[in-house]
Amino acid sequence: MNKKPVTYRDSGVDIKAGYEAVKLMQQHVKSTFRKEVLTDIGGFGGLFSLDVERFKKPVLVSGTDGVGTKLKIAFMMDKHDTVGIDCVAMCVNDIICSGAEPLFFLDYIACGRLLPEKAALIVEGVARGCREAGCSLIGGETAEMPGFYPDGEYDIAGFAVGVVDRDRIIDGSSIRPGDIVIGLPSSGLHSNGFSMVRKIFFGMAKISTGDYIPELGCTLGEELLKPTRIYAGTVLELIENFEIKGIAHITGGGFFENLPRVLPKGRDIIVRRSSWEVPPVFHLIQKTGDVDEREMFSTFNMGIGLVLITSPYEGDKLVSLLKTKGEKACIIGEVVDGNGEVKVI
Known part of the structure; x- marks a missing residue:
């Protein structure tokens, strides 16, 4: 029997679309880079050089979150350039509760079928959020998962890291009646x-x-x-x-x-x-x-x-x-x- 060779694209994953999405994202990602960023996007990990001289006892503070079912509104309106801001906000607003300065952010976008233009819009929002928070978008992942998510839908989650001096951590321990x-x-x-x-x-x-x-x-x-x-x-x-x-x-x-x-x-x-x-x-x-x-x-x-x-x-x-x-x-x-x-x- 003559069988046509199966490709990854036949199963619903378009690698070329992934490459195109990364190209469209690059300008947004680079716009967030602080001087401490050591790598461009595309590597296996994002490198960030912590300026330890600014802190006597630096403590890293991390937080992760997503956008939740608010994404359903984005799908209904076919508007995708703001949910990335939400993702950044949900993470950095958590870590600043300890008094931490946000340093860098990573995102994860999973979808049924990758549309490069839509992915770029999402990351544009992430980059806007990072610039507003003063942190760098140093990495991320876009996963195409056919059969898992309906076409046109996706999920986004993020991870933020900040830093605070140990002696300046805000933890509520000094709160007193009358405050x-x-x-x-x-x-x-x-x-x-x-x-x-x-x-x-x-x-x-x-x-x-x-x-x-x-x-x-x-x-x-x-x-x-x-x-x-x-x-x-x-x-x-x-x-x-x-x-x-x-x-x-x-x-x-x-x-x-x-x-x-x-x-x-x-x-x-x-x-x-x-x-x-x-x-x-x-x-x-x-x-x-x-x-x-x-x-x-x-x-x-x-x-x-x-x-x-x-x-x-x-x-x-x-x-x-x-x-x-x-x-x-x-x-x-x-x-x-x-x-x-x-x-x-």
Whole structure:
């Protein structure tokens, strides 16, 4: 029997598309390089030379995350240039909670069929996120997995590494009753709670991504795809000028899960719900899905993407400085004696 030789492409993997994707990504990747980067893309590992002279006792801080089902919105809208920002933000916002400066980032994109232009758009977003965070995109992987992901769909995850001096690690251990809780605003939903969001808007209310929502001032899809804010630059400046005792990234689990992670034993946080204006998208979710308020604070950031804890002597000065920079920060609560709980009142 005469059989046609089987190629890798016959099984659904196009190696040439992979080469083309790398070419399209190169300009975006190189735009993120700090002086410490020693390698170009395409090697087996990314090399980064740590400037140990800047730190007495350097400690590396790492974090990894993805974008979750927010990607479904990108698929529905066929818009792929912002989810990379989300991926970077979810990782670097975690490591800055220890006071770490983000150094470098690596991404992993898996898809059913690799389209070079789409992959380049995703990485363009990753590069934008890295530039905003001040870190370098020094490596990554694009995996074509036919039969595993539907055509047109993909997943993205990332890994960030930062550095902090051991004596300057922020771990919450110095938090005391009377300390002030400061909230930095989010850009919207960020990258959490999208399984609930999709159930409410698309499953229950039958709203489409292209529908204009007057209270949002944009289409539903535009609101849902707003990229996660990156707080690295703001936080790094603050820790140079103020005593920041604790930092919490408000992600999945909302206030009730994330704030206790920075509290020492015997401390509670009281959050005053009226101290900031909750963005309209959260009201829309709550009203459309008839969601209990505690469930909202357990799932979403409710307009506060990052929380800082400092002494009462520095709270007002810190907020004033942020306002001069156009940051709508506000004091949202205080630390009290307790059992490691968060109370929203």
